[in-house]
Amino acid sequence: MAQLHDIVIDCGHPAAVARFWAAALDAYAIAPYDDAELARLRAQGVSGPEDDPTVLIEPKDGGPRVWCQLVPERKRAKNRLHLDLRSADMAAEVSRLVAIGAVVLARHAEHCVLADPEGNEFCLFPHR
Known part of the structure; x- marks a missing residue:
């Protein structure tokens, strides 16, 4: 395995x-x-x-x-694989990630889609 x-x-x-x-x-x-x-x-x-x-x-x-x-090559399309992160305080974590270089791509009811400084997408979810 x-x-x-x-x-x-x-x-x-x-x-x-x-x-x-x-x-x-x-x-x-x-x-x-x-x-x-x-x-x-x-x-x-x-x-x-x-x-x-x-x-x-x-x-x-x-x-x-x-x-x-x-x-x-530069990133040209949506990631085929991405990381999912989680945080106890979504709003504070989104702000922190943006402050260190992330960009918010979309906000949804249960998660936020962001990108790192080179455009690699990742999601942020709340702790459950």
């Missing part, structure tokens, strides 16, 4: 998208860059973390990791 291991977000600027999702998700943070990782990036011609083509966001207490990976 398969288990969910990673969630991968295609994007044009992985570091910026990773910062958004690390701030959006409770108990997630961008994985630290140690000397070995910085040397590996330099060997690939990458100047540093801001230009890293694959940025890892790690959960603090288990759960799937999130990778933000560079792709050459």
Whole structure:
């Protein structure tokens, strides 16, 4: 039986998208860059973390990791897969997410549809 291991977000600027999702998700943070990782990036011609083509966001207490990976094309259509988030205070969370770069796409009776800074859609639901 398969288990969910990673969630991968295609994007044009992985570091910026990773910062958004690390701030959006409770108990997630961008994985630290140690000397070995910085040397590996330099060997690939990458100047540093801001230009890293694959940025890892790690959960603090288990759960799937999130990778933000560079792709050459821009987002052109509705996501075929999206994340559903939940919050105890929907209004406050929508405001917080918008303040860190999300855009509200639609408000419905039971949830809100938003997009991250590069247009990747996600939904926010209340805790039940």
